[in-house]
Amino acid sequence: MGDTSRFAAATEDDTRAAIMRATYDALTSHGYANLTIQRIGDEFEKSKSLLYHHYDGKDDLLVDFLRFMLEHWEAKAECREEQDPRARLEALLDRVAGVELDEETAAFTAAMEELRGQAPHDAAYREQFTEHDRALRERFAEIIAAGIDEGSFHNVDPARAAEFLLTTVNGVRIQRVTRDDAGGVAATRAELDEYLDARLYRGDA
Amino acid sequence: MGDTSRFAAATEDDTRAAIMRATYDALTSHGYANLTIQRIGDEFEKSKSLLYHHYDGKDDLLVDFLRFMLEHWEAKAECREEQDPRARLEALLDRVAGVELDEETAAFTAAMEELRGQAPHDAAYREQFTEHDRALRERFAEIIAAGIDEGSFHNVDPARAAEFLLTTVNGVRIQRVTRDDAGGVAATRAELDEYLDARLYRGDA
Numbered sequence: 001m002g003d004t005s006r007f008a009a010a011t012e013d014d015t016r017a018a019i020m021r022a023t024y025d026a027l028t029s030h031g032y033a034n035l036t037i038q039r040i041g042d043e044f045e046k047s048k049s050l051l052y053h054h055y056d057g058k059d060d061l062l063v064d065f066l067r068f069m070l071e072h073w074e075a076k077a078e079c080r081e082e083q084d085p086r087a088r089l090e091a092l093l094d095r096v097a098g099v100e101l102d103e104e105t106a107a108f109t110a111a112m113e114e115l116r117g118q119a120p121h122d123a124a125y126r127e128q129f130t131e132h133d134r135a136l137r138e139r140f141a142e143i144i145a146a147g148i149d150e151g152s153f154h155n156v157d158p159a160r161a162a163e164f165l166l167t168t169v170n171g172v173r174i175q176r177v178t179r180d181d182a183g184g185v186a187a188t189r190a191e192l193d194e195y196l197d198a199r200l201y202r203g204d205a
Numbered sequence: 206m207g208d209t210s211r212f213a214a215a216t217e218d219d220t221r222a223a224i225m226r227a228t229y230d231a232l233t234s235h236g237y238a239n240l241t242i243q244r245i246g247d248e249f250e251k252s253k254s255l256l257y258h259h260y261d262g263k264d265d266l267l268v269d270f271l272r273f274m275l276e277h278w279e280a281k282a283e284c285r286e287e288q289d290p291r292a293r294l295e296a297l298l299d300r301v302a303g304v305e306l307d308e309e310t311a312a313f314t315a316a317m318e319e320l321r322g323q324a325p326h327d328a329a330y331r332e333q334f335t336e337h338d339r340a341l342r343e344r345f346a347e348i349i350a351a352g353i354d355e356g357s358f359h360n361v362d363p364a365r366a367a368e369f370l371l372t373t374v375n376g377v378r379i380q381r382v383t384r385d386d387a388g389g390v391a392a393t394r395a396e397l398d399e400y401l402d403a404r405l406y407r408g409d410a
Contacts, residue, residue, distance in 0.1 A: 110325035117322015119383035120315035164396035171376030178324035191369035198403035
């Protein structure tokens with residue numbers, strides 16, 4: 001079940017990467033609320049004392065985990081420039097707000113939203129989610145600007161449209177894991193497609 | 206600073222209303238993460254033992270608080286039928302995703318999102334947020350259906366457009382309290398207005 005691709009690029013610091021892998025596995029299995037350093041250690045093939053050597057505690061480790069996930073996401077996002085803007089935009093939306101999630105991704109999404117729920121009262125978490133949002137917003141804005149440049153998108157304000165898409169994606173993410181009725185993702189995505197057709201895409205692609 | 210209007214309609218059960226008022230005040234002052242039954246008791250003018258008599262603990266009380274807030278919101282929402290659909294929709298969006306929040310509302314919004322962050326691992330919280338989302342979605346859908354009926358809105362699928370609006374609102378709410386850059390609410394609302402103009406509103410109002 002393990003999606004090791006999320007960790008494949010991390011070769012520079014093997015210990016950190018191994019700790020991040022263990023954190024990912026523990027979050028996916030237990031969620032934030034039931035997570036302990038002990039449970040992260042259970043997923044970790046090296047000495048547990050390394051965890052305590054590198055991190056002050058669970059939240060210190062998880063803030064670094066958020067930083068790691070963002071670095072990794074940004075490194076991976078760099079490699080996707082070959083498609084046309086519309087295909088890139090739709091692939092990105094599928095990736096960050098897909099209608100169907102496999103079990104592991106669903107569990108990990110739930111854990112990430114629990115982490116996000118720490119941000120209102122914890123500045124270190126808030127800083128990380130500010131950066132996660134910035135990265136996704138910039139990615140949307142770049143794609144929209146590219147579409148305008150090549151003439152396939154209407155001349156909208158890329159930053160504003162990107163913020164709107166980001167907001168929709170974050171709405172999908174939080175609803176998906178905090179509602180019993182699966183968050184209505186399909187309906188939201190269908191209406192988002194209407195928005196894209198009305199506001200962004202020129203003619204038929 | 207106290208917005209007592211949130212509690213004005215609750216006369217049937219004075220003790221419950223007083224507990225809910227104390228919970229609101231404690232949540233606004235301390236947030237979920239730093240909330241204790243003791244701190245709710247500090248805001249409560251009656252005997253603290255009443256809290257323990259009525260509730261098993263902090264989470265049991267907070268789940269009832271979410272239920273109370275929803276009942277209150279639904280009762281209040283019933284009274285706003287007089288305006289035309291477009292004015293009603295914009296008033297509702299201002300109310301649930303306003304660009305500027307006063308200090309108390311901002312603190313309360315943060316606490317609500319912390320509560321929502323409990324929902325991935327707690328079925329009782331999840332049930333409440335499912336109901337909160339349902340209520341807001343139904344309100345949006347009713348307004349959209351009324352606009353279609355009177356001919357001022359295009360003939361969209363009210364349920365689908367309502368789900369999309371709900372998702373945007375929930376995105377605004379979570380971003381607002383989990384980012385250092387205030388969540389870009391103004392940009393999101395400006396783009397949402399473009400969506401409404403393109404998809405929902407017929408001609409000029």
